Every structure is written in C-alpha cells, then in structure tokens.
Amino acid sequence: MSLIENRFDKNFIVTSADFFINWGRANSLWPVSFGLACCAIEMMATGMARYDIARFGAEAFRPSPRQADLMIVAGTISHKMASRVKLIYDQMSEPKYVMAMGSCACSGGPFVKHSYSVLKGADLIIPVDVYIPGCPPRPEALLDGLMKLQKLIRKKSIAKAGK
Amino acid sequence: MLFDFAAVLVFIVISIFFIFGTLVFSWIVRPSKPSAAKSSTYECGEIPAGDAWIKFNIHFYVIALIFIIFEVEILVLFPWAVVFKELGMTAFIEMLVFVGILALGLAYLWKKGDLDWVKGTDYMKDAPMPSDAGRSAREHRSEEKSAKGGSASGGKD
Numbered sequence: 001m002s003l004i005e006n007r008f009d010k011n012f013i014v015t016s017a018d019f020f021i022n023w024g025r026a027n028s029l030w031p032v033s034f035g036l037a038c039c040a041i042e043m044m045a046t047g048m049a050r051y052d053i054a055r056f057g058a059e060a061f062r063p064s065p066r067q068a069d070l071m072i073v074a075g076t077i078s079h080k081m082a083s084r085v086k087l088i089y090d091q092m093s094e095p096k097y098v099m100a101m102g103s104c105a106c107s108g109g110p111f112v113k114h115s116y117s118v119l120k121g122a123d124l125i126i127p128v129d130v131y132i133p134g135c136p137p138r139p140e141a142l143l144d145g146l147m148k149l150q151k152l153i154r155k156k157s158i159a160k161a162g163k
Numbered sequence: 164m165l166f167d168f169a170a171v172l173v174f175i176v177i178s179i180f181f182i183f184g185t186l187v188f189s190w191i192v193r194p195s196k197p198s199a200a201k202s203s204t205y206e207c208g209e210i211p212a213g214d215a216w217i218k219f220n221i222h223f224y225v226i227a228l229i230f231i232i233f234e235v236e237i238l239v240l241f242p243w244a245v246v247f248k249e250l251g252m253t254a255f256i257e258m259l260v261f262v263g264i265l266a267l268g269l270a271y272l273w274k275k276g277d278l279d280w281v282k283g284t285d286y287m288k289d290a291p292m293p294s295d296a297g298r299s300a301r302e303h304r305s306e307e308k309s310a311k312g313g314s315a316s317g318g319k320d
Binding site: 002003004005021034064065066081083084085087088090091092093094095 | 191194200203207
C-alpha cells in the first residue's frame with residue numbers, strides 16, 4: 001500500500017496520476033532473469049534481436065529480484081525448485097507481476113497426471129497474472145502475454161475501491 | 164569572472180532537486196510492503212547460509228602493496244624519461260636514488276618471503292613428505308616406547 005493508494009475518490013487528478021503511473025509501470029517491466037526448463041530458451045530468443053522484447057521495455061533482465069518487477073516462470077517447476085521460486089517471488093519488490101510461461105507453469109503440462117516430482121502449476125505457490133499456454137510457447141506468444149499484462153497494469157487505479 | 168561560477172551553482176541546485184525530487188516522488192508512488200524475505204540476502208532462491216562478511220587471506224593485501232611499488236615506479240619513470248635529456252645528470256642520480264629506495268623495499272619483501280604465494284615454505288624444503296612424516300612419527304613413537312621400556316627395565320634392575 002503506497003501513500004496515495006486507496007485514499008482519494010476517483011476524479012480527474014487521480015485518473016491522470018493513474019495514467020502516468022501505469023504508463024511507467026507497464027512500459028518498464030523488468031523481468032527476473034531465471035529460467036527453469038526449456039521454455040527459458042524461448043524466453044531468451046524473445047530477448048534477442050529477432051523478437052526483441054525491448055520494444056515493450058522489458059529487455060532489462062535483472063539478476064537480482066530487488067530490481068525486477070516481473071517474474072516469468074519459464075518452465076517445469078519441480079517440487080525441489082518450488083520453494084526457491086517462492087522465495088525469489090517473496091524477495092521481489094512491489095509492485096510485482098507473474099507470468100506463467102508454458103503448460104508446465106500453467107498446470108503441470110505433460111506431468112500433470114503421473115508425476116511425483118512436478119508442481120502442478122505455478123499458481124499453487126505464487127499469484128499468477130497471465131498464463132501463456134504452449135509447450136513451449138513461441139516467442140510471439142510470450143510477447144502476447146506481455147501485452148496482456150501491460151493491459152492489466154493499465155487498468156489498475158490508486159483510487160478508493162468501489163467508487 | 165566570479166559570475167561564471169553561477170553556472171556551477173545552477174548545476175548543483177538542479178542536481179540536488181533531481182535527486183531529492185526523484186526520491187520523494189517514488190516515496191509517494193511506490194507501494195510499501197516490507198517483509199522478512201525482502202530484507203534477507205539474495206542467494207538465488209536458497210535460504211541464506213552464513214555471513215557475507217568472510218575472512219580472507221591477509222596475503223592479498225600484501226600483494227596489493229607490492230603492486231604499488233611497481234605502479235609508483237612506472238608513474239614517475241615515464242614523465243622522467245620524456246624530459247630526461249633536458250634535465251641531465253642530476254635527474255639521473257635522483258632517479259637512481261628513488262629506484263634504489265623502491266628496490267630496497269622489494270628486497271625486504273623478498274627476504275621476508277612475501278613474494279611466495281604460500282609464505283615461509285622455504286624452511287620446509289627438507290621436511291619429510293606426508294607419507295614419510297607418518298612413518299617417522301611411528302618410528303619416533305616406537306623409539307620412545309622402547310626407550311621407556313628400557314628405562315623401566317633399568318629401574319627394575
């Protein structure tokens with residue numbers, strides 16, 4: 001909760017502030033650089049020149065969760081990694097968003113039925129904003145997910161809830 | 164003349180405003196949800212083990228000091244070499260004294276054994292190898308035992 005959040009009714013000043021805050025947040029989504037499995041290869045391809053995630057301001061993959069606000073859960077989450085993923089999410093500074101990339105992160109994917117070691121979806125441990133299906137999703141799909149997330153962020157408001 | 168420095172003053176004022184303006188603005192806008200996990204050390208998702216303040220070999224410091232000997236030498240030698248012809252004999256002798264002092268320092272370090280990475284191994288040159296050491300210790304013990312036995316028997320007699 002920030003200083004100005006949930007304090008003012010919705011009026012022209014608040015919505016203008018909303019616009020600029022969300023504009024800043026949506027266009028500078030810095031992902032944590034970490035990949036869990038094969039989806040991470042597609043994520044790297046998205047960062048390269050051909051697909052160029054920099055067009056959306058999300059090219060700054062940070063090696064520290066302190067500087068990042070987007071977590072792309074790219075790949076299979078084994079039970080062993082689950083606690084690590086959770087801790088990295090906890091260590092990220094607010095505001096933070098999560099994209100579950102690929103079937104494994106969405107639901108467990110091919111491991112959903114007969115696996116003793118795979119977590120059946122990232123949303124069991126952390127709140128997920130955008131799900132990107134695919135095994136693995138193409139870079140275009142990741143960019144589409146990013147644009148969906150930007151759309152979500154642009155809808156957020158600091159005004160009092162329910163007004 | 165003094166008025167020219169007004170530009171510097173303006174720069175200082177603007178930079179202070181920039182820094183504090185940004186800090187205050189982000190303080191107003193940013194969400195604040197402090198938690199124990201956020202203030203803990205980041206170790207790639209692992210639970211932090213141990214302290215970040217670790218002890219390391221003091222020898223790194225000595226090596227850095229040795230580097231300074233050569234650095235200062237080069238720093239002074241280059242400009243000296245450029246204007247050497249104009250300065251003549253006096254400068255040459257002065258530089259000899261200077262390099263001599265530094266060489267003295269280097270000789271001191273060499274004598275102390277600081278140039279060896281593992282310091283003071285020189286006296287271990289003739290020391291037995293670990294396998295030999297074990298054997299010699301055993302021999303030593305058995306010698307001691309026999310000596311003791313001898314003395315005991317001597318006492319009986």
